[in-house]
Amino acid sequence: xxxxxxxxxxxxxxxxxxxxHAQYGYxxxxxxxASVYRRIKRFLSQKxxxxxxxxxxxxxxxxxxxxxxxxxxxxxxxxxxxxxxxFLSLRTNVLPILSTYPFIKIWDAGCSTGEELFSLAILLKxxxxxxxxxxxxxxxxxxxxxxxxxxxFSATNMPAYTSxxxxxxxxxxxxxxxxxxxxxxxxxxxxxxxxxIYPHNLATDSSFxxxxxxxxxxxxxxxxxxxxxxxxxxxxxxxxxxxxLGLGKKETLAMxxxxxxxxxxxxxxxxxxxxx
Amino acid sequence: MAAASNVIVIGxxxxxxxxxxTILKNLPANYSIPIILVLHxxxxxxxxxxxxxGKRLALKAVEIEEKEALLPGYVYLAPANYHVLIEKDxxxxxxxxxxxxxxxxxxDVTFTSAAEVFKDRTIGILLSGASKDGSSGLKYIFEKRGxxxxxxxxxxxxxxxxxxxxxxxxxxxxxxxxxxxxxxxSLHDH
Numbered sequence: 344x345x346x347x348x349x350x351x352x353x354x355x356x357x358x359x360x361x362x363x364h365a366q367y368g369y370x371x372x373x374x375x376x377a378s379v380y381r382r383i384k385r386f387l388s389q390k391x392x393x394x395x396x397x398x399x400x401x402x403x404x405x406x407x408x409x410x411x412x413x414x415x416x417x418x419x420x421x422x423x424x425x426x427x428x429x430f431l432s433l434r435t436n437v438l439p440i441l442s443t444y445p446f447i448k449i450w451d452a453g454c455s456t457g458e459e460l461f462s463l464a465i466l467l468k469x470x471x472x473x474x475x476x477x478x479x480x481x482x483x484x485x486x487x488x489x490x491x492x493x494x495x496f497s498a499t500n501m502p503a504y505t506s507x508x509x510x511x512x513x514x515x516x517x518x519x520x521x522x523x524x525x526x527x528x529x530x531x532x533x534x535x536x537x538x539x540i541y542p543h544n545l546a547t548d549s550s551f552x553x554x555x556x557x558x559x560x561x562x563x564x565x566x567x568x569x570x571x572x573x574x575x576x577x578x579x580x581x582x583x584x585x586x587x588l589g590l591g592k593k594e595t596l597a598m599x600x601x602x603x604x605x606x607x608x609x610x611x612x613x614x615x616x617x618x619x
Numbered sequence: 620m621a622a623a624s625n626v627i628v629i630g631x632x633x634x635x636x637x638x639x640x641t642i643l644k645n646l647p648a649n650y651s652i653p654i655i656l657v658l659h660x661x662x663x664x665x666x667x668x669x670x671x672x673g674k675r676l677a678l679k680a681v682e683i684e685e686k687e688a689l690l691p692g693y694v695y696l697a698p699a700n701y702h703v704l705i706e707k708d709x710x711x712x713x714x715x716x717x718x719x720x721x722x723x724x725x726x727d728v729t730f731t732s733a734a735e736v737f738k739d740r741t742i743g744i745l746l747s748g749a750s751k752d753g754s755s756g757l758k759y760i761f762e763k764r765g766x767x768x769x770x771x772x773x774x775x776x777x778x779x780x781x782x783x784x785x786x787x788x789x790x791x792x793x794x795x796x797x798x799x800x801x802x803x804x805s806l807h808d809h
Contacts, residue, residue: 377704418716
C-alpha cells in the first residue's frame with residue numbers, strides 16, 4: 344500500500360517522538376496525537392521549516408531550539424482565575440477545611456507561566472492561610488518555570504483578570520496586588536515567598552511529597568488514557584487521605600481506577616476529595 | 620456500535636444557532652452520521668446550548684467530553700473555551716491552546732482535524748457568521764475531496780462567514796437552509 348502524505352507525516356512524528364525520548368528524556372508517547380500533530384505543524388509553519396527532517400536536524404543540533412520546541416508543543420496558554428467558579432469553590436468549599444491543618448501543602452502540577460499559581464496565592468492570602476502554606480509548583484518546561492515565580496503578566500489581560508478575581512469572590516481591590524509598568528503588571532512577590540518551583544514531568548517522574556490539595560487543570564486533556572491513568576495514580580500516591588484534587592472543567596476522574604476512592608465535592612468545577 | 624464511516628461538521632457564529640437548528644430539526648433520532656457543531660459564543664457565558672438543541676431536536680444533543688467516542692444519533696456541541704480535535708480512533712480530544720481567528724472553539728481547528736481523520740468522508744457545512752473563521756478549515760475539507768457546503772449568503776443572517784468561504788473555495792456548494800436540510804436527509808442510511 345502506498346502511504347499518503349498524512350500517513351507518512353504520522354509515521355515520521357512517531358519516529359521523532361522516540362528520538363526525542365532517547366536524546367532528551369522527554370517522553371511524548373502518551374500524548375493525545377491529534378494535538379501533537381497540530382502543534383508540530385504549527386511549529387513548522389512558525390519557524391518556516393519545510394519538513395519534519397529539517398525540524399529533526401534543528402532539534403538534535405541545538406538544545407535551545409529544542410527548549411523552544413518543547414514550549415510550543417506542550418501548550419502553555421493559561422490565564423488568572425480561569426473558570427472563576429472553580430476558584431470561588433476552592434475558597435468556599437476547600438480552604439475552610441484546609442484551614443484546620445496547622446500546615447498546608449499544595450501541588451500546582453503543570454503551573455506553566457504562573458497565572459494559576461498567583462491566583463491561588465491571592466486566594467490563600469485573603470483566607471489567611473498563605474503564611475502556613477507551602478506550594479510546590481512544577482512543570483515539564485524549564486523555560487516557563489523561570490517566568491512562573493516572577494509574576495509579570497501583560498497589562499492588557501488585567502481587565503479580564505480583574506473580573507475573574509471578583510467572580511472568584513475577591514475581597515480587595517485587585518489592583519492592590521500588582522504594579523503596572525510599561526504594559527506589564529508585576530505581582531507582589533511576597534505572594535510566592537513560600538513557593539517552591541521545579542521541573543517535574545508527569546509522564547515519567549514519580550511522587551515527591553504528600554499534599555492536602557493538588558491542582559492539575561487542563562493538562563490531562565493532552566494525554567491518552569494510559570498516561571492519564573499513570574498521572575491519577577501518581578496524584579493518589581501524593582495525596583493525604585481527605586486531600587483534594589482540582590481538575591479542569593472538562594476533565595474527569597470518572598474513568599480512572601482510583602475513582603472509587605474519591606468523592607465529588609463540586610461536580611461542575613471538578614473538585615474531588617480522597618476518602619479516608 | 621460500529622464506528623461511523625463519515626462525519627458531518629457544522630460551523631457558525633452570529634446567526635449560526637438558528638440556522639443549525641433549522642437544518643437539524645427534521646433529522647431522525649437514529650440518524651446514521653455523527654454531527655459535530657462548532658458555534659462561537661461569548662467566552663464569558665456558560666451557555667445552555669445543550670438545552671436549546673436538546674429541546675428542539677430528535678437527535679441527542681450533548682456537550683463534548685474529552686475521549687468520548689463519536690456515535691450516530693448525536694449532535695456533539697463544542698464546549699466554550701476549548702478547541703475540539705478528533706483522534707484517529709474516532710474519539711474527541713479537547714485543547715485549550717491559543718485562540719484561532721479570535722475564537723476558541725475555532726471552526727477551522729475542528730474542520731481541519733475532522734478532514735485529517737475522515738478525509739473524503741467529511742461533510743463540512745459553514746453557516747451564518749460575522750467572522751472569517753471556518754474558511755480555511757472548509758477549504759482543507761474540500762482539498763481532501765470531502766463535501767464543502769456554504770449557506771447561501773443571501774439568506775444568512777450575517778454573510779461575512781459564507782462570503783469568505785465562497786471567495787476562498789470557488790468549487791464549494793452554495794445552498795440555502797432548505798436544500799442543506801434535504802441533502803442531510805438524503806445521506807441518512809436507513
